[in-house]
Amino acid sequence: MIRRTIVALAVALPLAAALPAAAQTTDLAGVKYEPAASVGGGKLVLNGAGIRYKAIFKVYTAGLYLAAKAATPEAVLAAPGPKRMHIVMLRDIDANELGKLFTRGMEDNAPREEFSKSIAGTLRLSDLFSAKKKLLAGENFSVDFVPGQGTNVLINGKPQFEQPIKEPEFFSALMKIWLGKNPADAMLKEALLGKAPTARDPFQN
Numbered sequence: 001m002i003r004r005t006i007v008a009l010a011v012a013l014p015l016a017a018a019l020p021a022a023a024q025t026t027d028l029a030g031v032k033y034e035p036a037a038s039v040g041g042g043k044l045v046l047n048g049a050g051i052r053y054k055a056i057f058k059v060y061t062a063g064l065y066l067a068a069k070a071a072t073p074e075a076v077l078a079a080p081g082p083k084r085m086h087i088v089m090l091r092d093i094d095a096n097e098l099g100k101l102f103t104r105g106m107e108d109n110a111p112r113e114e115f116s117k118s119i120a121g122t123l124r125l126s127d128l129f130s131a132k133k134k135l136l137a138g139e140n141f142s143v144d145f146v147p148g149q150g151t152n153v154l155i156n157g158k159p160q161f162e163q164p165i166k167e168p169e170f171f172s173a174l175m176k177i178w179l180g181k182n183p184a185d186a187m188l189k190e191a192l193l194g195k196a197p198t199a200r201d202p203f204q205n
Contacts (some may be wrong), residue, residue: 050191
């Protein structure tokens, strides 16, 4: 009996070692990002997640979900299938001001033609944040893109648009706030692309 147990263990242990490690939940400042999410009927994986800083202050966490891992902004934007950017607030913030910052970030990073095609969606997003007035610490919102349908925004899990923003240029321009050449936070950009963090400059905006 003992010999059979030893033999069974000798077979089972190498097999167990060969199995991939289970995906782990990512914890950022107490906010948990699950390793997978479902958007538009597609299963997505967490590409990367990080914290948006303003000087030394933590403003929000952000996690990027894709159908398959991507290590460059170009690969993220070109990736097929649904996508999600999920943001959780770490501080209370004026939602109208956040909407203005998003618009400025899109203007700073998107080519003129792309931005012009996203103006209608940008106005809808601005109206949404203006009506919300304030996002409190712990509240969250997601930007979901589904090919053939468009982009929707969910606040605390609830879709905000009856009809998605159809122009694909809107989602692309929005993602460049975080992944463009002039990102909101360079360290967050690296984190969203799944790269290891480096030392942070405490005086970075």
